[in-house]
Amino acid sequence: MENLNTENSVGTFNFVGGETAALDEKPVASNDVKRTSTSPNVQPQIPSDSAPFVVLCGPPASGKSMVLKSLASYLYKSGLGYTISANTTLLNTEKYQVDCRDFEEIIAKTDEKMPNTVDYLLADIIDGRGNVVAHFLEAPGEDFFNLTKSLQEPNIPFKNYLDKIAQITPNKQRKVVYIILLDLDSTPSFRNNPALRMKYEQKMINLYNRYVLHHPSKVILLYNKVDLPQNGLWANTSGVSNLSAIFANAKEFYPNLFFKKRFLFWDIENYTFLPFCTGTYPDDGSSYTASGPVYPASLWEKIVKLW
Numbered sequence: 001m002e003n004l005n006t007e008n009s010v011g012t013f014n015f016v017g018g019e020t021a022a023l024d025e026k027p028v029a030s031n032d033v034k035r036t037s038t039s040p041n042v043q044p045q046i047p048s049d050s051a052p053f054v055v056l057c058g059p060p061a062s063g064k065s066m067v068l069k070s071l072a073s074y075l076y077k078s079g080l081g082y083t084i085s086a087n088t089t090l091l092n093t094e095k096y097q098v099d100c101r102d103f104e105e106i107i108a109k110t111d112e113k114m115p116n117t118v119d120y121l122l123a124d125i126i127d128g129r130g131n132v133v134a135h136f137l138e139a140p141g142e143d144f145f146n147l148t149k150s151l152q153e154p155n156i157p158f159k160n161y162l163d164k165i166a167q168i169t170p171n172k173q174r175k176v177v178y179i180i181l182l183d184l185d186s187t188p189s190f191r192n193n194p195a196l197r198m199k200y201e202q203k204m205i206n207l208y209n210r211y212v213l214h215h216p217s218k219v220i221l222l223y224n225k226v227d228l229p230q231n232g233l234w235a236n237t238s239g240v241s242n243l244s245a246i247f248a249n250a251k252e253f254y255p256n257l258f259f260k261k262r263f264l265f266w267d268i269e270n271y272t273f274l275p276f277c278t279g280t281y282p283d284d285g286s287s288y289t290a291s292g293p294v295y296p297a298s299l300w301e302k303i304v305k306l307w
Contacts, residue, residue: 061187086122154200182250257271
């Protein structure tokens, strides 16, 4: 299997397309989308410390919860000296406190899935001296791309808490790694719906322009579910066998997310690309078989380097 540390490729931060309007787009039925159960009036309380953030970005059902579980479980069991603790101050709701308690139990269990009822969850990564070295945030997919309001996307503004993550004080910006999931095979399928896919692509460009381009923040393009057959059998739960093919496939569907940034007279790549697999899932939904550690280990290595 290949090493998952990948080459970068020049992209853009301007949308190149223009065919969206010509495509037949219909609103996504609400029963096809995982709904958030947190009241829209409840605002997440972002910690005021200067620890870096990792924000998982993607539409509903794109796999954010299981990416977080995979990474947290890896760090919990890695022997690297980290403690994983759910941050109970993010939301003052009974449901959120229950989700926090459940999360700390789930990450210790290899084959237990994250429930699909989780909307917000903030996990603190704590080193051996008791210092919070990072905050990992999962938020509802609707906060990044609202499928039930897809006719209004990509013009729905981002929530205020994302501004608070990026800007600690008026004069102090935070280091943030935005993990953008290159979603193709969730429900509805972005692979088969180019209108939705291009709108999601533009929404992530909006995120990049607002929170990354002029900030000390970074982007990881995470091609999740690379083990699925439609991805060309280039990977399985143990690792990747054809990284260049996976990279080319991702760029074919999301050409405008391979960002570049102008530095003096050169265009430099401003993203990191990684394939990812959380595991295999039986049809009955009872449990899952976790992927090998190569995926979360490579993701953690990249996150640390980007700080």
